[in-house]
Amino acid sequence: MSFRTPLGILDLVPIPSGATAGDALRNSIDLARQAERLGYARHWFAEHHLNPGVAGTSPAVLVALTAAATSTIRLGSGAVQLGHRTALSAVEEFGLIDALHPGRLDLGLGRSGGRPAGRQEAPATATPVVDGRAPNGLLIPPPFSFERLLASPRIALQRELLQLPGAESPDYAAQIDDLLALLAGGYRSPAGVEAHAVPGEGAEVEVWILGSSGGQSARVAGRRGLRFAANYHVSPAGVLEAVDGYRAHFRPSDHLDKPYVSVSADVVVAEDDATARELATGYALWVRGIRTAEGAIPFPTPEEARVHRWSQEDRELVKDRVDTQFVGSPGRVADQLEQLRDATGADELLITTITHDHASRVRSYELLAKEWRQR
Numbered sequence: 001m002s003f004r005t006p007l008g009i010l011d012l013v014p015i016p017s018g019a020t021a022g023d024a025l026r027n028s029i030d031l032a033r034q035a036e037r038l039g040y041a042r043h044w045f046a047e048h049h050l051n052p053g054v055a056g057t058s059p060a061v062l063v064a065l066t067a068a069a070t071s072t073i074r075l076g077s078g079a080v081q082l083g084h085r086t087a088l089s090a091v092e093e094f095g096l097i098d099a100l101h102p103g104r105l106d107l108g109l110g111r112s113g114g115r116p117a118g119r120q121e122a123p124a125t126a127t128p129v130v131d132g133r134a135p136n137g138l139l140i141p142p143p144f145s146f147e148r149l150l151a152s153p154r155i156a157l158q159r160e161l162l163q164l165p166g167a168e169s170p171d172y173a174a175q176i177d178d179l180l181a182l183l184a185g186g187y188r189s190p191a192g193v194e195a196h197a198v199p200g201e202g203a204e205v206e207v208w209i210l211g212s213s214g215g216q217s218a219r220v221a222g223r224r225g226l227r228f229a230a231n232y233h234v235s236p237a238g239v240l241e242a243v244d245g246y247r248a249h250f251r252p253s254d255h256l257d258k259p260y261v262s263v264s265a266d267v268v269v270a271e272d273d274a275t276a277r278e279l280a281t282g283y284a285l286w287v288r289g290i291r292t293a294e295g296a297i298p299f300p301t302p303e304e305a306r307v308h309r310w311s312q313e314d315r316e317l318v319k320d321r322v323d324t325q326f327v328g329s330p331g332r333v334a335d336q337l338e339q340l341r342d343a344t345g346a347d348e349l350l351i352t353t354i355t356h357d358h359a360s361r362v363r364s365y366e367l368l369a370k371e372w373r374q375r
Contacts, residue, residue, distance in 0.1 A: 003372050005341055006041035009365065010078045010233075010264055010352040012048060013056035017298040017356065021055040025065070027358045028056075032066045034362050036073040038369040041348065042106055043070075044078030050158050051295040053286065059108075060093035067101040076106025078229065078264075078350070079210040083112050083169045084162040087179035088197060095183075095200025103204040108229060109179070110210045111172045111217050126244045127343075134240060138343035141320035143237035144291075152293035173220050180207065180224065207255065208262075213238040214245025222246045225253020232340060233266040233352055236324040243344045262348040265340055266325040268355060269364040269371075273328040279355045279364070280327045281305045286354070287318040301356045330371035338375065 011031065015024040032043045045062040048054045056062060059077035066075055080090050094107050129140045149155060163169075170178075181187040185201045188194055208227045211217030212235035221228040222245070230242040243261050250259045266283070270276035281302035289297040326336040337349055351368065355361045 003039060003041075003369075004375060005346070005372075006348045007369070007372060008042040008044060008074075008262065008348060008350045009035050009040055010044050010046060010350045011056065011062075012046045012054050012296070012352065012354070013062065014296070014354045015053045015055055015298045016358070017053075017300050017304060019298070024055040025062075027361075028062070029066050029069050030358070031362060031365070032070050032073060032075070035365060036070050038366055039373070040073060040365070040369065042074035042076060044076045044106065044108060044350070046078050047081050047110070048296065049162060050154065051290075053289070053296040053298040060090075060097065063094075063105065064097045067097060067104065072104075074104050074106055074206075075101075076206075076208070077108045079108040079110030079208075081110045081112055082172060082175050083110075084159075086170075087175045087182060088195070088200075091179055091182040091197045091200035091203075094205050095197055095203040098203040098205055099199045105204070106206045106208055107179075108208040108210050109176065126248070127240045129240065134343040136339055136343050138339050139236070139324055140240060141237055141323055144235070144320050149291065149293050154293045154295065172216055176209070176220050176224060176226075183207070211242050211246070214241040214248075218242050218245035219249045222249030222259070223251055225251050225256050227256065227260045227262070229262040229264065229350060230344065230346075231264050232324065232344070233264040233321075236320055239263060239344060243346075247345075260347050261345065262350050263340060263344045263346040264350040264352060265337060266321070267333055267337070267351050267353050267364065267368065268325070268327045269330055269333050269353075269367045270360070271329065271367070273332060276327045276329065276333075276364075278302050279357075279360050280325065282356060283325060283354065284310075284318045284322050287321045288314055291317045299354055299356050330367045333368060334371045334375060337372075 011028050013024045013028045035043050045059040046056050047059050048056055059080055063075045094105055098105050182197045208229055209217050209221035210229045212231045228246040230239050232239040247259045268276050268280040282300040282305040285305045285308050286299055326333045353361055353364045
């Protein structure tokens, strides 16, 4: 049942309006079971904090719960945020799960610790972008400025609550090196003292780096010869820069002999375009909550979303995300995903779908899988 270009799932464990975190968790575990049946390659859980509409606060816990309810699909993090944790804690957590579910885990690693990675200048890329389009027509919108979001008291509080007083995050590249050494059993401190993570050392964990630009994350992934996941769904403006930067810095390693890229996309599929657009009605309002630093709200029904009175400022705030969401019939969305794959040279695609109704969300993945299998 495998696809020619593998598809994975990125799950934020969204809480629909009127539902609870428990409902969201049960929905996500059920989605993973369905994804396994449908032939999806992997199911990743994102890490987000202080969001009233997202229950995905701990990828390791979510992976453990879901591993017990599935048997073959790969499970992982998209991503564990190393900005507020140590390499050892990540290795031990995933090593613990691997001890019971060996060979199924992806340890996806992010650089931030509650701090969105953004840029204000136009991204630099080897792939030409003309009039907001890649050579094959893929939309590459103007970059979104995270300046206001980063200055939010809520973001400052999030960083404060996630880190011990006075703590400073180590250099990201050094953290990755420590993590790889702990997994391989070759860790030595600067003073030459050995450390062995039990469980964790020797775990059959596939390490990925996630990034939104061609910056440090892409460089680290390339230079360490690791798999790389680029975010078209979060930062569509930087996706070409991210994959180009990763490939430019790639060096073969024991993990990979050539670059390997996954690219994410926001997707809603239904039997026809009109139904899909109705299911996606709440998306813009949900993104607005994130972009205003209110946090992701419980995902609204179409009726709830239509009540919101949109200002021009609001519309500009979410425009890049709304314009790059793939919404429609199976054929329409599969065409757009092929365009994304071809523009980025992606080896895999990572699909994130949020609807208010769980059955519609599962159905979206089901319809996409059926169409994609025919490509």
